[in-house]
Amino acid sequence: MKTIRVSIIGFGAVGQGVAKVILDKQEYLESIGIDFKVVAIADSRTAAIDTNGVDLAALIARKNKEGTVGTEKLTGLKIIETIDHDLVVETTPTNIVTGGVGLENMLMAFKRKRNLVTSNKGPLAMQYSELMEAADAAGSKFLFEATVGGAMPVLNLARDALAGNKITNVEGIFNGTCNYILTRMMEEHAPYEQMLAEAQELGYAETDPTYDVEGIDTVCKMVILANCIFGMNATHEDVTVTGITKITPEALLLAHNDGYVIKLIGEVNDSRINVAPKLVPIDHPLAVGGSLNVASVQTDLSGPITVTGRGAGSIETASAILSDMISIYRN
Amino acid sequence: MKTIRVSIIGFGAVGQGVAKVILDKQEYLESIGIDFKVVAIADSRTAAIDTNGVDLAALIARKNKEGTVGTEKLTGLKIIETIDHDLVVETTPTNIVTGGVGLENMLMAFKRKRNLVTSNKGPLAMQYSELMEAADAAGSKFLFEATVGGAMPVLNLARDALAGNKITNVEGIFNGTCNYILTRMMEEHAPYEQMLAEAQELGYAETDPTYDVEGIDTVCKMVILANCIFGMNATHEDVTVTGITKITPEALLLAHNDGYVIKLIGEVNDSRINVAPKLVPIDHPLAVGGSLNVASVQTDLSGPITVTGRGAGSIETASAILSDMISIYRN
Numbered sequence: 001m002k003t004i005r006v007s008i009i010g011f012g013a014v015g016q017g018v019a020k021v022i023l024d025k026q027e028y029l030e031s032i033g034i035d036f037k038v039v040a041i042a043d044s045r046t047a048a049i050d051t052n053g054v055d056l057a058a059l060i061a062r063k064n065k066e067g068t069v070g071t072e073k074l075t076g077l078k079i080i081e082t083i084d085h086d087l088v089v090e091t092t093p094t095n096i097v098t099g100g101v102g103l104e105n106m107l108m109a110f111k112r113k114r115n116l117v118t119s120n121k122g123p124l125a126m127q128y129s130e131l132m133e134a135a136d137a138a139g140s141k142f143l144f145e146a147t148v149g150g151a152m153p154v155l156n157l158a159r160d161a162l163a164g165n166k167i168t169n170v171e172g173i174f175n176g177t178c179n180y181i182l183t184r185m186m187e188e189h190a191p192y193e194q195m196l197a198e199a200q201e202l203g204y205a206e207t208d209p210t211y212d213v214e215g216i217d218t219v220c221k222m223v224i225l226a227n228c229i230f231g232m233n234a235t236h237e238d239v240t241v242t243g244i245t246k247i248t249p250e251a252l253l254l255a256h257n258d259g260y261v262i263k264l265i266g267e268v269n270d271s272r273i274n275v276a277p278k279l280v281p282i283d284h285p286l287a288v289g290g291s292l293n294v295a296s297v298q299t300d301l302s303g304p305i306t307v308t309g310r311g312a313g314s315i316e317t318a319s320a321i322l323s324d325m326i327s328i329y330r331n
Numbered sequence: 332m333k334t335i336r337v338s339i340i341g342f343g344a345v346g347q348g349v350a351k352v353i354l355d356k357q358e359y360l361e362s363i364g365i366d367f368k369v370v371a372i373a374d375s376r377t378a379a380i381d382t383n384g385v386d387l388a389a390l391i392a393r394k395n396k397e398g399t400v401g402t403e404k405l406t407g408l409k410i411i412e413t414i415d416h417d418l419v420v421e422t423t424p425t426n427i428v429t430g431g432v433g434l435e436n437m438l439m440a441f442k443r444k445r446n447l448v449t450s451n452k453g454p455l456a457m458q459y460s461e462l463m464e465a466a467d468a469a470g471s472k473f474l475f476e477a478t479v480g481g482a483m484p485v486l487n488l489a490r491d492a493l494a495g496n497k498i499t500n501v502e503g504i505f506n507g508t509c510n511y512i513l514t515r516m517m518e519e520h521a522p523y524e525q526m527l528a529e530a531q532e533l534g535y536a537e538t539d540p541t542y543d544v545e546g547i548d549t550v551c552k553m554v555i556l557a558n559c560i561f562g563m564n565a566t567h568e569d570v571t572v573t574g575i576t577k578i579t580p581e582a583l584l585l586a587h588n589d590g591y592v593i594k595l596i597g598e599v600n601d602s603r604i605n606v607a608p609k610l611v612p613i614d615h616p617l618a619v620g621g622s623l624n625v626a627s628v629q630t631d632l633s634g635p636i637t638v639t640g641r642g643a644g645s646i647e648t649a650s651a652i653l654s655d656m657i658s659i660y661r662n
Contacts, residue, residue, distance in 0.1 A: 021495065151630075152636065157492050160492065161488050301650035302647050302651075303647060316632065
């Protein structure tokens, strides 16, 4: 049994999801010879630390009852710097203006030669090459499947299952909120504002939906794909973007009558990165409904490979993080 | 650079595809530190052997001109037994009555402690546990992504990208010939026989189409999934199967009017293995047209993950073999 000492930095929905899946998957993890021992958890105000392993179930319960994970005042950054451990799971919220605390956390993880798995898009969309250089210099493993499409595997699919293929294009639906709103506008022949309100009621959209509906979330994901798969050094400023707020039910109906749906499509290849609403034939693999995400990866040997899955959700995102964690430590 | 001595046993479309992709991907393979040196190739009558590495391009040309790969009379089985090498790529044709020469080849590969990658469904559908035990006893790596859905990754997706997930169900379209015939019957409102003839003309269906249209090919794939993912010890005799030959254009039209398509669906979970035509909602991720394959993997953490791709084709199948080869030897 290999014991890996882990910190979870950020203890919102995703961080708690990671704690839950580590708990739930003890038996499976033992069967593959891995013991993830969480020695520290930080939320934005407090921390819980125990070098013998914290009580994950108790800390999840405490966080939900008290609003804080612990009583210690150590920041996530200080934990990464000072607590002896192997792997940082960084799940602080995405900040695409400054990269936020996530960027500092990641750079500190590499400075301390720890491995890193993250769901935080901001730093990767803003400072990709700086992060990669720091990880390489430290010899740290750095995986981030959860940043692109939640449970839908794209980066790992390209790296493992499609190994040997040259990827020439990636396109798809990378934002479940937009897909939900457009799908419902079509179904109900209802205007954007009404279906946005429904999505907000159901928790599919934030009170301020700008980040999703203006395509910014999709832009971040395309930038990560551009850098990771196509070796670009792009930032979100390199992406042309149009959101979904101007789409009308009439446009959706006209498209439908011609056998098309309208979807917010992100596309990246070695010459461009683009996010915009596009017509998709109704029987095309990209034409998935509801809040699903979908990615179609064009390859030289295998042709197009399309993968569909849930793009969000705390357990789904935690699952992507867990598969990265396993990928680093499995023999 | 790690030099891996390889034999290719079976030099039809898939075996030649493997030779082509090894040639085409030299530069990429070098970049990841792997040199696949093919030291022997066998077709059903002849062999070419060179411990310094055969000339792949010349042998492909010879095979297409002369009909034989070489002048030596060594069988594939003898090559596996007597030529010193590391990895056997077994691409002889599937035989589901006896397992055929493929079964003997595979058992010999393990007897000689070689690693094995194959596209040959027969032995895996008939003698799965015997093969696994032999591989384990020998310490041989044994991968077979190409047996289930050609270029569409299913086994590797479940093992790597979905690591940590418990898979509770797999269903999908695993035979491109059936999908092509049903899609065209719907589009043309034409009877089965007519679209079978079209598929035969285009090379999508064999002269004797039984293996595809009666669902036997899908059965083999379901048995492999049942054994590999669900740890069963199933054979094709454990599967209930109905083919597509009785489906009428009227049935397809009635289904279409209710928002459904009819597809030959293979399904496997821990309690049953089934192959039969089923109604699928037209906007469901499984409702893909043409000759595509699709698999929907139900997981405990990630929900359903669906993957679509080309299920056949020599280069597509060779690509799945190459990704397995890389998976064994990449650090």
